[in-house]
Amino acid sequence: MLSVQSVTKRFGGLVAVDSASLDVAQGSIAGLIGPNGAGKTTLFTLVAGFEKPSSGTVSFAGQDVTALPAHERAALGIARTFQIVQPFAGLSVVENIAVGAYLRHPARADAQAKARAVADLVGLGGQLEQSAAALTVAGRKRLELARALATEPRLLLLDEVLAGLNPSEIRDMIPVIRNIRDRGVTILMVEHVMQAVMSLCEHIHVLAQGKIIAQGKPAEIASDPAVIEAYLGQGAAKRLQAKPAGGADA
Amino acid sequence: MIRAYGPAIVLIAAAALVPFAITANTVLNFIVFALIIALAAQGWNVLGGLAGQFSFGHAAFFGSGAYTTALLQTHWGVNAWVAFALSILLAGAVGWIIGFLSFRSGLRGSYFALVTLAFAEVLRILANASTFTGGAAGTLVKLDMGPANFQFASRAAFVWIALALVGFVLIATIAIMRSRFGAWLTAVRENEDAARALGVDTLAVKLKAITLSAAITGAAGALYVQYYLYLDASIAYGPWISIEALVAPIVGGIGTAFGPILGAAALHGFGELTKLFAGGIPGIDLVLYGLLLIATIAFAPDGIMGLLKRLASVFDRRRTR
Numbered sequence: 001m002l003s004v005q006s007v008t009k010r011f012g013g014l015v016a017v018d019s020a021s022l023d024v025a026q027g028s029i030a031g032l033i034g035p036n037g038a039g040k041t042t043l044f045t046l047v048a049g050f051e052k053p054s055s056g057t058v059s060f061a062g063q064d065v066t067a068l069p070a071h072e073r074a075a076l077g078i079a080r081t082f083q084i085v086q087p088f089a090g091l092s093v094v095e096n097i098a099v100g101a102y103l104r105h106p107a108r109a110d111a112q113a114k115a116r117a118v119a120d121l122v123g124l125g126g127q128l129e130q131s132a133a134a135l136t137v138a139g140r141k142r143l144e145l146a147r148a149l150a151t152e153p154r155l156l157l158l159d160e161v162l163a164g165l166n167p168s169e170i171r172d173m174i175p176v177i178r179n180i181r182d183r184g185v186t187i188l189m190v191e192h193v194m195q196a197v198m199s200l201c202e203h204i205h206v207l208a209q210g211k212i213i214a215q216g217k218p219a220e221i222a223s224d225p226a227v228i229e230a231y232l233g234q235g236a237a238k239r240l241q242a243k244p245a246g247g248a249d250a
Numbered sequence: 251m252i253r254a255y256g257p258a259i260v261l262i263a264a265a266a267l268v269p270f271a272i273t274a275n276t277v278l279n280f281i282v283f284a285l286i287i288a289l290a291a292q293g294w295n296v297l298g299g300l301a302g303q304f305s306f307g308h309a310a311f312f313g314s315g316a317y318t319t320a321l322l323q324t325h326w327g328v329n330a331w332v333a334f335a336l337s338i339l340l341a342g343a344v345g346w347i348i349g350f351l352s353f354r355s356g357l358r359g360s361y362f363a364l365v366t367l368a369f370a371e372v373l374r375i376l377a378n379a380s381t382f383t384g385g386a387a388g389t390l391v392k393l394d395m396g397p398a399n400f401q402f403a404s405r406a407a408f409v410w411i412a413l414a415l416v417g418f419v420l421i422a423t424i425a426i427m428r429s430r431f432g433a434w435l436t437a438v439r440e441n442e443d444a445a446r447a448l449g450v451d452t453l454a455v456k457l458k459a460i461t462l463s464a465a466i467t468g469a470a471g472a473l474y475v476q477y478y479l480y481l482d483a484s485i486a487y488g489p490w491i492s493i494e495a496l497v498a499p500i501v502g503g504i505g506t507a508f509g510p511i512l513g514a515a516a517l518h519g520f521g522e523l524t525k526l527f528a529g530g531i532p533g534i535d536l537v538l539y540g541l542l543l544i545a546t547i548a549f550a551p552d553g554i555m556g557l558l559k560r561l562a563s564v565f566d567r568r569r570t571r
Contacts, residue, residue: 048447074449082447088440099437102430103449111430151449 001026001186002047002078002155007056009042016042018210019056024155024203029177029187031201031218033194035231039210040190041083044159047188048080049073060155074103079153083160083190085140087132094119094128096143100150115150122146122176138169142176149180156180158189162196170196198222206230254424258507262417269406278405282477284518285412286470290491291498291510292419293467298496299505300423300432301459302439304359307366308467308495310348310373313486315341315468316475317377320389325382330400334472341468342461349460353453358442367492374487388482391475400476408477415473416511419466423507435459439505467495497539501546503555512554517542 002024009017017039024030032040045051047058049070057066065073079100088096097115105111119125122142127135132143141161148156158177162170174196181187191197197204197218204221206214208230214221221227225237232240269278290312298304318337322328328336352365377383384390395401402408426432434455437445442452471491475481485491494514499505502513520542521535528534550557 050443050446069451070446071449071451074447080447082444086441086444088437088444090440091436095433095436099433099445099450100448102433106430108428108430111433147444147448 001028001061002188003059004043004047005057005059007043007046007053007058009039009046009051010054015210017046017053017207020207020210020212021056022205022212022215024186024188026186027181027184028202029181029189029200031197031204032188032190032207033192033197033204033221034207038207038230040207041159043207044080044157044190048078048157074151074153077152077154078157079148079151079155080157081144081148081159081161083163085137085144087135087140087143089131089133091132092129093124093132093135093143096132097124097146097150100147103151115146118146118150121149121179123172137164138166138173141165141173145176145180149185153185155186155188158187158191160190160192162191162193174200254428255421258417258420258424261508261511262413262420265413266410269409273406275405278409280518280522282405282408282412284514285409285416286474286477287494287498287518288511288514289412289416289419289473290467290470290495291502291514292416292423293463293465293470294495295463295499295505295510296423296426296466297459297463299499299509300427300435300439301456302435302505303353303456303459304363304496305366305460305463305492306363306496307348307368307370307492308463309370309487309489309492310366311341311345311464311467312471312474312491312495313370313373313377313483314344314464314471316471316481316486317383317389318468319472319475320391320481321383323391324389329398330476331398334400334469334476337472338465338469341471342465344468345464346457346461348464349457353456353460367489370487370489370492374483377487378483383483384481386482388480388485391479391481393479401479412473415469420507420511427507431455431458497543499553501542501553503553506553506555509553509555516554 004020004022006019006021007017008015008019020043032043034040046053049065049068053066057064059065060073060076060078065076088099094112094115097118098111101111101114101118105114116128119128122145124139124142124146127139135143145161162173165173170193177187177200189201201218204215204218205212206221206227213226213230214224228237228240268281272278290308293311294305294308315337318340319333322333322336323330348366348369352362357365378386395403434445434450437448437450438452438455445452471486498513498517499510500513501517502511503509517539520538524535524538546553
């Protein structure tokens, strides 16, 4: 579905993404994790077309989309959410979602009907006429998701949709995401909430300092020494293994 | 449908009856002038209000429309109606060019405002220096009364023509606001990045907006020439019209269909009244202008339309209690 081939992105002297490659299979939920500043969001902006890579290619459904701007990738079926939610504050919830729905439904009535259906899907059905500015954080995350879904994407890029939510809100959100995948949308998610990543994702890619350092099934990733070191520092994996019974001085 | 367009149709129909009741030339004169300003302001509102791109130089479009109409007639003897249509097209083209140059380079906010101001000023200086435009002496359109020449002895005819244009743009604005293009304009105004993520070609949307906006304001300029039959560079491209075009929507309600019309009516209505009662003090109407603008920004940031909406909701709450 999505194939990123040795993509590099430099900002001046800083290499934010360093020759990263990853593939996402159709119909799967893939995770992209890594410590803060690893380059996850930058990699997302490259896939969504908001930035052009310094080198490397991005292809989607067999087509090279590296040169396409963001709105054309959206038309092809790549939708993204923003880590820092970006509601159209002056609009109501249903109008917000309708902006996304207009991509495939030029008529007002169709777009609004689509927007209502998507709102129900993410659990915003009861707040349609509310102003987007008046939503809670959890509500805004759902709105962000709904707007992206309204474009009827084939690939959905979720940038920390669970960040800032409390545990019960996260529990409410996980089935929503799984439901989206069950409707045939491939998902790539950046997420820090590990409980969610482990339960949702079939495949995980780990990014550290701009490089993909590991990829595999959740269980393999959790025990991969390179991943543990990326999160906890050099030598951490060895110390954890040396004192399995909870090394107090590690 | 009726809910959306009803108020607009009622307002225009009611205004069309005014020349039957009032025949005083000074009043009709005032109405025509206010309608020309309203039309220019409606143009500004498409770009500034709906798409959120604040222009400080709508004189560039007003003047281009005005000069096209004036020069086509004086230099080549083109029929006034044909010249009027061409002036709308040319003003739109000027809008597209300025939009292409500034939006392509990613100018936003105050940078965009400054660039539009610069374009208008450059055009003013060029028009003032060129002999083709009559230079500082200006251009007179030959007086030749007759409907075929877009010149009418009766002021009422001009009221109706101006009203028809304002009414048409009003209905078109409401239609745009209810369409996909309208939703995309709002999305661009509120958050360009989010709009792009949802598949909106923001550059194309902004270019469409500035072209439409310029064409409407250009029509106002052409109408001005046809009414006053005189034009010089400071009327056509002067900052006065840029300011009129943006103050009216701000006072009336930015980004609303009725805002520019209400704003133009309120500003010029008050201006005329003060001139009537305190005509001895020159410039007193401008002082009032400033005061109105300050009052609007301080107490009614959403303009007259916002104020009306607030009053309506207070009234509603009282009634339901």
